[in-house]
Amino acid sequence: MCENDVNFASEAFLIFIVLGPIFGALPFLMDGIFVGATRSIDMRNMMFLSLIIYVVSAYVLIDLYGFYGLWLALLVSYAARGISLVMRYPKLEKSIS
Numbered sequence: 001m002c003e004n005d006v007n008f009a010s011e012a013f014l015i016f017i018v019l020g021p022i023f024g025a026l027p028f029l030m031d032g033i034f035v036g037a038t039r040s041i042d043m044r045n046m047m048f049l050s051l052i053i054y055v056v057s058a059y060v061l062i063d064l065y066g067f068y069g070l071w072l073a074l075l076v077s078y079a080a081r082g083i084s085l086v087m088r089y090p091k092l093e094k095s096i097s
Contacts, residue, residue: 016071026082050081
């Protein structure tokens with residue numbers, strides 16, 4: 001496979017390269033907040049929930065969309081992790097103040 005073939009093949013997935021950091025910003029930001037507050041149990045629990053959501057979405061989306069489905073499942077996982085940690089944030093803030 002020459003360099004042009006790799007470039008051509010990767011162009012089909014360029015949208016996921018763009019969307020990855022957008023979907024990943026919130027969960028990584030929330031990770032930093034929870035690490036700083038030393039709330040590893042909350043992080044573990046929300047990661048487990050995100051894992052379950054990822055496995056289910058990967059199972060469904062890979063069958064429907066192939067490799068695109070795998071990328072979509074990753075984005076769903078990012079969204080689930082970010083949203084789940086945001087939902088836990090008020091409890092974190094209440095316990096600190």
